[in-house]
Amino acid sequence: MIVGIDPGQTGGIAYIDDASGSSHAMPMPVTGREIDGHELANALRGRSIRTVIIEKVHAMPKQGVSSTFKFGMGFGLVIGVCEALGISYRLVTPQAWKKVVLAGTAKDKDAAISFVRRAYPSVDLTPGRKRVPHDGMADALCLAEYGRQLMVKGAA
Template identity: 75%
Template sequence: MNIIGIDPGKSGGIASINAAGQAAGDVMPIIGKEIDGHELARILTAASPGLVIIEKVGAMPKQGVTSTFTFGAGYGRLLGVCEALGIPYRLVTPQAWKKRVLAGTAKDKDAAIAFVKRAFPMVDLTPGKKRVPHDGIADAVCLAEYGRQLMAKGAA
């Protein structure tokens, strides 16, 4: 069974971990300046996940009204795609998944990148022509790992 992790937002990522513990990740599918709901639905349908873990987020301080609205619309699109496809999902706060997956670290973006490089070295954190690791993909892999650990404990 595949577990999917989603770091929401245009610069977020989507990742999966299968039953054998193999992980893969990619950037959030975007069309224009918005999350591509059709492509997201295609990705999720192809992965046939048993569970999707989505980072539970809210408005960020000092973020403009327009960007907050755009982010919220994209977040709603993620939830709507899961609902429409009948895929079970769980919203998880950053504090919860970082406490479990990044225990003993600074629990920041660099810690997530380091964790993925160590635990899942086959995941490409620099897709395309990027030189700097994509923290959205790293966070998505960590979210999927959080879901895998929940499933292993029977807590999902």
């Protein structure tokens, strides 16, 4: 199984079972206004995960110090959970995975949503009562797809 994680409160977690071809995505678990590390660990624990592909994020221009620190804490939490569970992971820049998975598109959130709808039509990007597709879940599935393609090429 290959897992993709778009870190952050509005991110997502996605799974592609390379043996069965099944896939699933979910929003990043949060408690209050922070990532829920316990629930994240539960989402990863007990699965036969080959690797986790985590989007390598960085501070954005004009982002406040407080929000940058909070975002970095969430990113570190995701890595810490993988480390604690002994799951191998790879950090991948948005530019790298988008170049491969979203080739020939605008490489934006809408392109990721469109890709998921075409490649993984069984995945519901509107969890709960949402009407608008969850772009964090779409990005997470694109990250997992990037990892799947690396595995196929033997590069991971």
